[in-house]
Amino acid sequence: MNTTTVLLIIHGLLAVALLGAVTHQAMSVWVPARKPAGSFTGRFRSVPGAGYTNAIIVLYLLTAILGGIIYAEYRIEVRVVVEQLGLWKQNGAFELKEHFAAVGLGILPAYWYYWRQPLAAEHARTRAVLTAMLAFIVWWNFLVGHILNNIRGFGS
Amino acid sequence: MFAVVFAVVYVVAVEKNYALFTYHPAVGEFGAGVQEAKDGPAMYWYGWMATAGLAAFVAGLVASFLPEGLTRRLWSGWTWVVPVGVMAAFGYLLRNFFLR
Numbered sequence: 131m132n133t134t135t136v137l138l139i140i141h142g143l144l145a146v147a148l149l150g151a152v153t154h155q156a157m158s159v160w161v162p163a164r165k166p167a168g169s170f171t172g173r174f175r176s177v178p179g180a181g182y183t184n185a186i187i188v189l190y191l192l193t194a195i196l197g198g199i200i201y202a203e204y205r206i207e208v209r210v211v212v213e214q215l216g217l218w219k220q221n222g223a224f225e226l227k228e229h230f231a232a233v234g235l236g237i238l239p240a241y242w243y244y245w246r247q248p249l250a251a252e253h254a255r256t257r258a259v260l261t262a263m264l265a266f267i268v269w270w271n272f273l274v275g276h277i278l279n280n281i282r283g284f285g286s
Numbered sequence: 287m288f289a290v291v292f293a294v295v296y297v298v299a300v301e302k303n304y305a306l307f308t309y310h311p312a313v314g315e316f317g318a319g320v321q322e323a324k325d326g327p328a329m330y331w332y333g334w335m336a337t338a339g340l341a342a343f344v345a346g347l348v349a350s351f352l353p354e355g356l357t358r359r360l361w362s363g364w365t366w367v368v369p370v371g372v373m374a375a376f377g378y379l380l381r382n383f384f385l386r
Contacts, residue, residue, distance in 0.1 A: 206326060229376045256363055256365060
């Protein structure tokens, strides 16, 4: 198992943690539940959203940094093969992953600002939409990364 | 301000290839500005993000010196409207990958 594969596994594990945190927070702002909640889904969305903000920022940054490191190897080992196989939709989906990740990085400062305590009621919609954006980006990037890894993994 | 400027500058940087630097993964070298591929593909993604990050940082710095009364009147929704628009723009710009 080479270094890139190890970094990819860590990247994936961080992404899983990020996926959970950002989904919890997104559900808590878009579909809030009364506390105490009686069902699994109720408990899932009744979490205090603000408490996830710093963790989401740290996990996003770490995941993005590792992704940036292994991206160079992807460019040589994986993307060339995907192009040779003519898998244009998959290639395009990964192109979008890169750009979505960058846009997500760009909104992190605003995301942190609008989740600062005490939460300003007049910025509730901005808070909710920024969270939804990050959730979309993280889900897209996670699923696309998996698909591309299934097509051609590092070291294969 | 950072979110808006970053998103706009990033999409412009991608479209016009305004990369602050180029990375050559096959040889593990960085080069200033936009460079042609050598001994393998040239990667501009890091350079595009650096360009956008620098522009957004400067814009944020300038905004920090603006009067608070002025900045309070800015609609907070621009922080998501513009980045969402940029994401949609990328969907349009990369449509040929999905229409082949």
